Amino acid sequence: MSSCTEPYTLLGFLSRSTSCDADDNTGPRSQVLRDYATRQFNAFLWLSLIAITALLLRKVTKLFKLWAKGSLIPGPPCPSFYGHSKLISGANLTEILSKSHEKYGSVVKLWLGPTQLLVSIKDPELIKEMLLKAKDKLPLTGRAFQLAFGQSSLFVSSFDKVQKRRDSLETELNGKLLERARVSPTKVVDCVMERIQDITSKGSLDCIKVSQHLAFTILGATLFGDAFLAWSKAAVYEELLMMIAKDACFWASYSVTPFWKQGFWRYHCLCTRLKCLTQDIIQQCRQNYKLFCRVDLNLPHNETTNIGQDAASGAPHSSSDVMPDSLLLRELDDRLDAREEPCGNITSVMFHGCLTTGGLISNILARLVTHPELQDKIHSEIIRVQKGSQKEDQQDVDKMLLLLATVYESARLLPAGPLLQRCSLKHDLNLKTGVTIPAGAILVVPVQLVQMDDSNWGSDASQFNPYRFLSEAHATSFTGSAEEPVDAGHSSFVLNDPNENAAFLPFGSGTRACVGQKFAILGVATLFASLLKHYEIRLQAGSENDPKPMMNNCVLQLLPSPKIVFMKRNSCIKKEA
Numbered sequence: 001m002s003s004c005t006e007p008y009t010l011l012g013f014l015s016r017s018t019s020c021d022a023d024d025n026t027g028p029r030s031q032v033l034r035d036y037a038t039r040q041f042n043a044f045l046w047l048s049l050i051a052i053t054a055l056l057l058r059k060v061t062k063l064f065k066l067w068a069k070g071s072l073i074p075g076p077p078c079p080s081f082y083g084h085s086k087l088i089s090g091a092n093l094t095e096i097l098s099k100s101h102e103k104y105g106s107v108v109k110l111w112l113g114p115t116q117l118l119v120s121i122k123d124p125e126l127i128k129e130m131l132l133k134a135k136d137k138l139p140l141t142g143r144a145f146q147l148a149f150g151q152s153s154l155f156v157s158s159f160d161k162v163q164k165r166r167d168s169l170e171t172e173l174n175g176k177l178l179e180r181a182r183v184s185p186t187k188v189v190d191c192v193m194e195r196i197q198d199i200t201s202k203g204s205l206d207c208i209k210v211s212q213h214l215a216f217t218i219l220g221a222t223l224f225g226d227a228f229l230a231w232s233k234a235a236v237y238e239e240l241l242m243m244i245a246k247d248a249c250f251w252a253s254y255s256v257t258p259f260w261k262q263g264f265w266r267y268h269c270l271c272t273r274l275k276c277l278t279q280d281i282i283q284q285c286r287q288n289y290k291l292f293c294r295v296d297l298n299l300p301h302n303e304t305t306n307i308g309q310d311a312a313s314g315a316p317h318s319s320s321d322v323m324p325d326s327l328l329l330r331e332l333d334d335r336l337d338a339r340e341e342p343c344g345n346i347t348s349v350m351f352h353g354c355l356t357t358g359g360l361i362s363n364i365l366a367r368l369v370t371h372p373e374l375q376d377k378i379h380s381e382i383i384r385v386q387k388g389s390q391k392e393d394q395q396d397v398d399k400m401l402l403l404l405a406t407v408y409e410s411a412r413l414l415p416a417g418p419l420l421q422r423c424s425l426k427h428d429l430n431l432k433t434g435v436t437i438p439a440g441a442i443l444v445v446p447v448q449l450v451q452m453d454d455s456n457w458g459s460d461a462s463q464f465n466p467y468r469f470l471s472e473a474h475a476t477s478f479t480g481s482a483e484e485p486v487d488a489g490h491s492s493f494v495l496n497d498p499n500e501n502a503a504f505l506p507f508g509s510g511t512r513a514c515v516g517q518k519f520a521i522l523g524v525a526t527l528f529a530s531l532l533k534h535y536e537i538r539l540q541a542g543s544e545n546d547p548k549p550m551m552n553n554c555v556l557q558l559l560p561s562p563k564i565v566f567m568k569r570n571s572c573i574k575k576e577a
């Protein structure tokens with residue numbers, strides 16, 4: 001029997017074709033080829049169909065699981081197919097959650113649509129457990145940062161992607177950078193005061209404006225060093241940051257990036273300019289550092305410092321100033337993944353740090369001007385601590401208990417946002433109470449409610465009372481309430497660690513907690529120690545003194561922002577700054 005009559009496969013057919021070509025005509029062979037192609041194509045279609053069906057089945061199973069597990073969590077019944085989304089879009093979510101928690105307990109669910117389950121937790125111990133176990137952030141947060149500043153390894157949804165960078169940033173922030181933030185406020189205050197004088201000469205000054213400058217300058221000076229204080233483009237950088245903050249959440253809320261909208265391209269252009277400016281300041285830092293090193297090699301130390309100062313366009317610095325900045329910038333700028341945007345991490349940290357720190361400073365300013373007696377006490381405390389201190393230029397804020405308590409209390413009463421948000425992208429979350437939260441559900445903590453709840457903070461929970469963070473040295477437990485104000489200046493009083501109360505959450509908690517907490521608290525306290533030593537801050541006559549918390553540029557702030565004036569201290573004739 002001829003080999004040409006053997007059953008065919010494509011390989012067999014092709015290998016035999018040359019030998020058979022001579023005596024066969026081409027008709028049956030092309031037929032065979034066509035049949036073969038048809039079979040392969042059919043097989044491909046079948047495989048695709050099976051894969052798509054499996055994918056859909058997986059999605060449907062996941063959806064059924066979400067519905068089944070979601071139905072076990074207490075919450076108001078769904079008013080329509082779209083769940084409570086219509087209700088939420090027209091009203092304040094915190095208010096809705098407050099009512100739901102009152103009715104259904106400490107874990108409550110709301111459907112934001114047929115596929116989106118929101119679970120809110122209000123009990124501090126459960127919150128602590130959830131924030132430890134739920135390691136991912138909502139994709140929306142990651143998208144907002146990515147859209148503005150490109151791929152980075154901070155503020156990303158998945159915990160695995162941020163873990164390494166979080167740890168190294170935390171070490172730097174709580175080490176060298178904290179030391180630096182403790183030393184630089186006098187320079188920062190001087191720098192900001194120049195701008196404040198400029199603004200007051202043109203019009204009035206409000207808490208938000210001042211705090212934005214202060215936060216921006218202290219963070220910039222800490223991250224980029226003294227070169228930042230002499231940087232001519234700093235004002236443009238600050239303005240761009242604020243313009244981006246206005247729109248960041250809006251553009252990120254589109255599930256498909258709206259390339260067809262003109263407004264988006266304007267926003268994109270602002271972000272690109274901000275990234276270029278970040279590169280510019282980094283370049284300046286590096287040049288200063290290189291110049292400093294060159295000079296350092298050739299000259300004795302005293303001369304080195306002087307020449308280094310001249311070189312840095314008038315920015316004074318010393319060798320200890322320059323080194324940590326360069327290390328941190330290298331650390332943040334070092335891309336873990338080739339797709340990461342150069343400077344993406346640095347710009348993200350500046351963005352988050354400026355907005356949140358600015359919010360906290362503005363809140364403290366508003367409290368100080370509406371509580372002048374407290375401001376006087378803090379001023380006395382600053383003077384008293386400084387008298388006993390060896391270092392003239394450094395603020396010993398650890399001993400300024402009332403000042404620190406004021407920072408804690410201001411952060412408690414007005415967190416950066418009304419909700420902390422998390423999710424567990426891959427696994428269901430089993431809480432000790434037996435509640436199971438399905439994977440992919442949006443987990444929120446209504447921080448404003450928790451931080452103003454009588455059961456966590458006592459009957460004066462909604463009042464501004466920094467003394468709640470101070471207690472007598474022999475008192476052991478910290479309940480959060482302080483019936484009798486204590487004399488903070490008396491050495492027998494101690495400052496309570498705010499994190500001992502599980503309901504203190506302005507910096508979040510658990511696996512994705514803010515890595516800048518210690519840095520922000522001590523940095524802001526040091527800044528106020530410098531500011532209040534030289535200036536008295538007063539409410540401008542006729543200004544609003546009962547502002548309410550509202551969202552402004554991505555953070556909660558007291559609005560309308562109180563108008564303030566700065567009065568120089570220790571001068572016979574107090575003059576307005």
Ligand code: HEM
Nearest residue numbers: 155353356357360416506507508509512513514515516520
């Ligand atoms: C008053 C100032 C600040 C406030 C109120 C604040 C607040 C927060 C909050 C609420 C979170 C989310 C926490 C959670 O979900 O559990 C967060 C995350 C974060 N914060 Fe801050 N923050 C402040 C300053 C800073 C500063 C100055 C830095 C760095 C220089 C910083 C770096 C970070 C980082 C890197 C994260 C993300 C952690 C992650 O996604 O894993 N923060 N912050």
